[in-house]
Amino acid sequence: MTSTGHSTDVRTAAQRTVLISGASIAGPALAYWLHRAGFTVTVVEKAGALRDGGYPIDIRGTATEVVRRMGILPRLRDAHIDARRCTFLDAEGGTVASLKPSTVVGSVEGQDVEVRRGDLAGLLHAMVRDDVEFLFGDSIDTLDQSAQGVDVTFHSGRQRTFDVVVGADGMHSRTRESLFGPEEQFHRYLGYFFALFTVPNTFGLSHELVMWNTPGRAAALYAVGDDDELHAFLTCHRPEPPLAALRNSDAQRELMAAAFAGAGWEVPGLIGALREADDLFFDTTGQIRMPHWSKGRVALVGDAAYAPSFLTGQGTSLALVGAYVLANSLATHRDHTAAFAAYERDAREFVAMNQALVDNGGATLFPTTAPALEQRNTMLRARATMPSATVRPAHSALALPAFAPLP
Numbered sequence: 233m234t235s236t237g238h239s240t241d242v243r244t245a246a247q248r249t250v251l252i253s254g255a256s257i258a259g260p261a262l263a264y265w266l267h268r269a270g271f272t273v274t275v276v277e278k279a280g281a282l283r284d285g286g287y288p289i290d291i292r293g294t295a296t297e298v299v300r301r302m303g304i305l306p307r308l309r310d311a312h313i314d315a316r317r318c319t320f321l322d323a324e325g326g327t328v329a330s331l332k333p334s335t336v337v338g339s340v341e342g343q344d345v346e347v348r349r350g351d352l353a354g355l356l357h358a359m360v361r362d363d364v365e366f367l368f369g370d371s372i373d374t375l376d377q378s379a380q381g382v383d384v385t386f387h388s389g390r391q392r393t394f395d396v397v398v399g400a401d402g403m404h405s406r407t408r409e410s411l412f413g414p415e416e417q418f419h420r421y422l423g424y425f426f427a428l429f430t431v432p433n434t435f436g437l438s439h440e441l442v443m444w445n446t447p448g449r450a451a452a453l454y455a456v457g458d459d460d461e462l463h464a465f466l467t468c469h470r471p472e473p474p475l476a477a478l479r480n481s482d483a484q485r486e487l488m489a490a491a492f493a494g495a496g497w498e499v500p501g502l503i504g505a506l507r508e509a510d511d512l513f514f515d516t517t518g519q520i521r522m523p524h525w526s527k528g529r530v531a532l533v534g535d536a537a538y539a540p541s542f543l544t545g546q547g548t549s550l551a552l553v554g555a556y557v558l559a560n561s562l563a564t565h566r567d568h569t570a571a572f573a574a575y576e577r578d579a580r581e582f583v584a585m586n587q588a589l590v591d592n593g594g595a596t597l598f599p600t601t602a603p604a605l606e607q608r609n610t611m612l613r614a615r616a617t618m619p620s621a622t623v624r625p626a627h628s629a630l631a632l633p634a635f636a637p638l639p
């Protein structure tokens with residue numbers, strides 16, 4: 233990577249070209265808004281096709297307004313998972329408490345939506361696929377910045393120049409690494425590792441989540457509908473991140489099996505299923521916290537810049553809001569330096585508030601000691617009788633500006 237070019241760009245949006253790396257949530261959402269402002273947009277995605285992983289994600293507060301302005305809120309409401317019950321179990325599988333999901337996560341019933349990740353990614357892609365160039369099965373190899381633009385060499389060998397490049401390539405962003413250096417500088421480990429995979433629904437669960445806990449360990453099964461498939465989730469507390477397991481799927485399976493040795497309820501069967509799973513998603517629980525989200529003509533959006541961790545349930549909402557604010561900033565400033573400064577100015581406090589949810593009881597569902605687990609159970613039993621949800625102000629803390637591209 234060479235110098236970080238800075239020049240005042242007087243071209244119209246239509247003449248400005250943007251390359252986005254990553255076609256999950258933040259990437260296509262950004263592509264939609266930039267195209268709407270008249271930019272010429274290319275999206276490169278390393279997967280060979282749109283990834284349709286179906287784990288449920290939430291769209292809450294300010295992010296709901298973003299999807300409303302995109303015109304897809306009604307379709308997302310149709311796809312809403314509508315989980316009806318969260319049941320918490322003790323070590324032996326006895327019921328501790330059974331609650332409405334909104335009471336547990338602080339979402340607003342009837343307003344916030346929860347959909348399969350693949351449903352949202354598919355909808356966003358469908359919104360832009362006819363207007364935006366998608367390069368599946370490719371990725372950025374090198375970025376060279378100058379005053380004129382960013383020269384990009386792709387893994388496939390093709391070479392192109394863009395005015396601006398945006399990394400929307402997730403928590404372990406390669407764009408971030410090539411621009412700012414190793415992830416360790418920005419990764420804040422939150423004390424857990426987790427695994428997600430699907431299992432057959434031999435439990436007769438429907439529209440519900442069941443979670444088993446002992447201190448420092450949790451196993452959950454989520455039936456997002458009446459399907460014959462359940463999303464299984466295992467998480468374990470560990471003071472130090474299990475770095476050796478991160479790139480080795482056999483090591484991940486062994487680590488989980490050792491962590492859950494001797495566990496009750498259905499856990500032994502889940503560990504057996506984990507060993508066979510062909511869709512295992514394993515990671516540590518952590519956040520990305522960066523002092524700046526851009527360098528020269530390259531910026532980051534979504535998990536790449538500010539992953540908040542699943543403990544907040546706000547990853548997708550931050551990605552959608554970040555994409556809107558970044559697109560609006562680029563559309564209202566001809567100079568990318570001013571645009572990126574506006575993006576940070578307008579979105580950083582919202583991001584910080586949502587990342588801070590982990591410091592304000594974000595990990596309450598996964599206590600690491602017996603007294604903390606007892607305290608959580610007492611809290612859940614009390615909440616089970618509460619009439620309404622405790623809404624988290626952070627979810628709606630940003631009032632979106634009007635989308636107002638320069639002519």
Ligand SMILES: Cc1cc2nc3c(=O)[nH]c(=O)nc-3n(C[C@H](O)[C@H](O)[C@H](O)COP(=O)(O)OP(=O)(O)OC[C@H]3O[C@@H](n4cnc5c(N)ncnc54)[C@H](O)[C@@H]3O)c2cc1C
Nearest residue numbers: 254256257258277278285287371401402406534535542547
């Ligand atoms: C298949 C999948 C499953 C997930 N499951 C969970 C989950 O269970 N729990 C959870 O908390 N979060 C999960 N996430 C992350 C969660 O969806 C994010 O918080 C949220 O979607 C933020 O979206 P994003 O677009 O910023 O990043 P992501 O959704 O992570 O998307 C990043 C995209 O960039 C692509 N990409 C990565 N590297 C490159 C590269 N070098 N070049 C080009 N493209 C690249 C990826 O293939 C992906 O499509 C998952 C993400 C994916 C892709």
